[in-house]
Amino acid sequence: MIRRSARRMTRQRKIVLEELRKVTSHPTADQLHQMVRRRLPGINIATVYRNLEILTDEGEVMKLDVAGTQRRFDGNALNHYHIRCSRCGRVDDVHMDVVDSLEEAAAKACAYTVLSHTVEFVGICPGCRDGN
Amino acid sequence: MIRRSARRMTRQRKIVLEELRKVTSHPTADQLHQMVRRRLPGINIATVYRNLEILTDEGEVMKLDVAGTQRRFDGNALNHYHIRCSRCGRVDDVHMDVVDSLEEAAAKACAYTVLSHTVEFVGICPGCRDGN
DNA sequence: TTGCAATTGCGATGCACTTGCAATAAGAAT
DNA sequence: ATTCTTATTGCAAGTGCATCGCAATTGCAA
Numbered sequence: 393m394i395r396r397s398a399r400r401m402t403r404q405r406k407i408v409l410e411e412l413r414k415v416t417s418h419p420t421a422d423q424l425h426q427m428v429r430r431r432l433p434g435i436n437i438a439t440v441y442r443n444l445e446i447l448t449d450e451g452e453v454m455k456l457d458v459a460g461t462q463r464r465f466d467g468n469a470l471n472h473y474h475i476r477c478s479r480c481g482r483v484d485d486v487h488m489d490v491v492d493s494l495e496e497a498a499a500k501a502c503a504y505t506v507l508s509h510t511v512e513f514v515g516i517c518p519g520c521r522d523g524n
Numbered sequence: 525m526i527r528r529s530a531r532r533m534t535r536q537r538k539i540v541l542e543e544l545r546k547v548t549s550h551p552t553a554d555q556l557h558q559m560v561r562r563r564l565p566g567i568n569i570a571t572v573y574r575n576l577e578i579l580t581d582e583g584e585v586m587k588l589d590v591a592g593t594q595r596r597f598d599g600n601a602l603n604h605y606h607i608r609c610s611r612c613g614r615v616d617d618v619h620m621d622v623v624d625s626l627e628e629a630a631a632k633a634c635a636y637t638v639l640s641h642t643v644e645f646v647g648i649c650p651g652c653r654d655g656n
Numbered sequence: 657t658t659g660c661a662a663t664t665g666c667g668a669t670g671c672a673c674t675t676g677c678a679a680t681a682a683g684a685a686t
Numbered sequence: 687a688t689t690c691t692t693a694t695t696g697c698a699a700g701t702g703c704a705t706c707g708c709a710a711t712t713g714c715a716a
Contacts, residue, residue, distance in 0.1 A: 397692080397693065398682095398683085398684090398692090398693075399693080400681085400682045400683070400692095400693055400694070401682080401683095402681080402682070402693085402694060402695080403681095403682095404694080404695075405694090420672090421672080421673080422672085434695095434696075435695085435696085436695070436696045436697070437672095437673090438673085438674075438675085438695080438696075438697080438698095439694080439695055439696070441672090441673065441674075442674090442694080442695085443694095457593075461589075462671090462672070462673095463672080463673085473630065475630060475634055475636050475638070477636065478639065484634060484636070485634075486630045486633050486634045487633045487634065488629045488630060488632070488633040489629075491623070491626070494623070494643060494645075495645065497620045497621075498605070498607060498618045498620060498645045498647075500620070501618050501619045501620035502607055502616060502617075502618045502619065503649070503650045504607050504609065504616070504645070504647035504648060504649050504650070504653075505647050505648045505653055506607070506645055506646075506647040507610065507645075507646050507647045507648065508645070508646045508647075509643060509644065509645045509646070510643070510644050510646075511626060511641060511642070511643050512641065512642050512644075513626075513627065513630045513636070513638050513639075513640070513641045514638075514639050514640045514641070514642075515630075515636035515637050515638040515639045515640075516636060516637045516639065517635070517636050518635045518636065521636075521637055530661085530662075530713095530714085530715090531662080532661095532662060532663070532712080532713045532714070533713080534662085534663065534664080534712080534713070535712095536663080536664070537663090552703095553703085553704080554703085566664095566665075567664085567665085568664070568665045568666070569703095569704090570664085570665075570666080570704085570705075570706085571663080571664060571665070573703095573704065573705075574663080574664085574705090575663095594702085594703070595703080595704085
């Protein structure tokens with residue numbers, strides 16, 4: 393019988409999750425590493441990556457593979473849309489309804505079994521637009 | 525006066541574009557490199573990358589920065605949606621209408637100037653589903 | 657034909673992420 | 687509490703994709 397290995401709630405994993413949940417920004421792994429380091433100075437970046445992978449796997453957090461740039465992470469695992477600033481790379485949530493009907497439309501339009509969808513908007517953030 | 529440098533249609537650039545237009549798949553840079561190499565054995569991968577960058581810039585082709593995987597390229601620069609197989613990584617077009625109203629909704633829901641959007645579906649392709 | 661900047665090929669480099677491995681430490685069993 | 691198993695960690699080295707510096711080449715306008 394295939395048994396998935398028991399997960400342990402290590403200090404590292406706990407703090408990675410706490411710090412990610414604490415912010416509404418979408419930090420990259422190394423930004424989060426900096427944040428976590430303030431509470432756990434010795435933690436290694438590889439550990440942060442490994443835990444983010446596991447937490448994503450468990451559905452606790454969300455991995456954002458945003459267009460061609462560095463991966464970012466989101467403490468909110470519910471599907472929601474994002475917008476990325478094409479000038480500074482910043483990523484924000486877009487507080488609009490998720491359009492689940494897109495998936496039905498896609499299912500009709502291709503031969504795949506559709507599982508999920510993501511929407512990414514690209515634009516200019518207020519900071520960049522208003523010149524800073 | 526700022527003058528963007530004059531572009532030259534080199535043999536390399538021409539063939540990169542032709543090969544990419546020739547297929548409906550969404551090759552990665554190195555897949556395209558292989559294809560181009562059959563006609564131009566000496567071409568370097570860096571040249572392929574540079575040309576894809578320039579052609580994207582000119583709106584001739586589209587760069588697909590698909591979720592966390594290797595970058596892919598699309599000979600069709602008009603906005604359309606894609607679906608990625610979560611098992612094999614293959615990417616296909618989804619022949620459904622582009623929902624431009626998403627951008628209006630996003631504009632209302634955040635403070636950005638919205639420029640564009642992309643939708644990516646994730647699913648299981650027929651080949652993987654039907655067991656191969 | 658000439659001049660020259662855009663482009664190429666090549667190797668080196670960068671960057672983000674992953675992995676192998678020995679040491680450490682959760683947390684279940686005793 | 688103590689023991690035991692094995693998941694997890696820190697570290698360093700490794701990967702893979704993409705980019706860069708530079709000298710040589712080549713479009714192409716004059």
